[in-house]
Amino acid sequence: GQNIDQPTEMTATEGAIVQINCTYQTSGFNGLFWYQQHAGEAPTFLSYNVLDGLEEKGRFSSFLSRSKGYSYLLLKELQMKDSASYLCAVTDSNYQLIWGAGTKLIIKP
Amino acid sequence: TAGITQAPTSQILAAGRSMTLRCTQDMRHNAMYWYRQDLGLGLRLIHYSNTAGTTGKGEVPDGYSVSRANTDDFPLTLASAVPSQTSVYFCASSDSSGGSTDTQYFGPGTRLTVL
Numbered sequence: 001g002q003n004i005d006q007p008t009e010m011t012a013t014e015g016a017i018v019q020i021n022c023t024y025q026t027s028g029f030n031g032l033f034w035y036q037q038h039a040g041e042a043p044t045f046l047s048y049n050v051l052d053g054l055e056e057k058g059r060f061s062s063f064l065s066r067s068k069g070y071s072y073l074l075l076k077e078l079q080m081k082d083s084a085s086y087l088c089a090v091t092d093s094n095y096q097l098i099w100g101a102g103t104k105l106i107i108k109p
Numbered sequence: 110t111a112g113i114t115q116a117p118t119s120q121i122l123a124a125g126r127s128m129t130l131r132c133t134q135d136m137r138h139n140a141m142y143w144y145r146q147d148l149g150l151g152l153r154l155i156h157y158s159n160t161a162g163t164t165g166k167g168e169v170p171d172g173y174s175v176s177r178a179n180t181d182d183f184p185l186t187l188a189s190a191v192p193s194q195t196s197v198y199f200c201a202s203s204d205s206s207g208g209s210t211d212t213q214y215f216g217p218g219t220r221l222t223v224l
Contacts, residue, residue: 041217042217095209097152100151
């Protein structure tokens with residue numbers, strides 16, 4: 001079966017750095033997405049990785065290792081508005097998106 | 110630009126009744142999707158359409174039907190609602206038409222409660 005694993009919940013302090021991990025086992029791989037979802041709202045696109053390595057976009061970075069079936073989302077200089085769920089999703093060999101259950105990130109002052 | 114709109118925002122429905130959730134996009138995207146999101150579970154694909162006139166079944170299609178008469182609209186119909194269909198429903202679209210990876214953009218969601 002296909003599986004995406006990410007921690008259910010994480011807590012971090014405002015101004016700090018947090019890393020949210022995602023491991024996947026899918027039938028084929030055609031890219032990995034990270035989405036942000038604030039409570040009661042729609043998911044919004046954060047990043048996309050298809051090749052190994054780090055993609056940096058402002059305070060957010062995403063890393064991919066295809067050989068390890070592993071990705072992480074790194075959030076720097078945390079702000080209270082970063083409190084949200086972060087969803088990892090993998091495109092499989094049929095170009096269908098397989099979604100993780102999401103990681104709820106709680107930011108404390 | 111509105112992007113993707115969904116209606117209604119929320120609905121309480123009696124079991125056994127039918128209902129259509131509406132979804133409209135103005136980005137001229139080829140592909141559209143319907144997901145449900147339940148607490149503790151990832152987004153699950155109900156049905157999808159790679160282009161106008163075609164539809165396909167996702168992971169959890171039972172009890173739902175869709176149509177894609179034109180590029181912009183992708184309604185989801187529950188023929189006879191059951192309590193297990195209580196969920197938040199998201200419509201999404203992407204510029205791909207199957208066989209490629211493209212970012213999906215989501216509507217604001219419909220919160221449905223079946224009693």
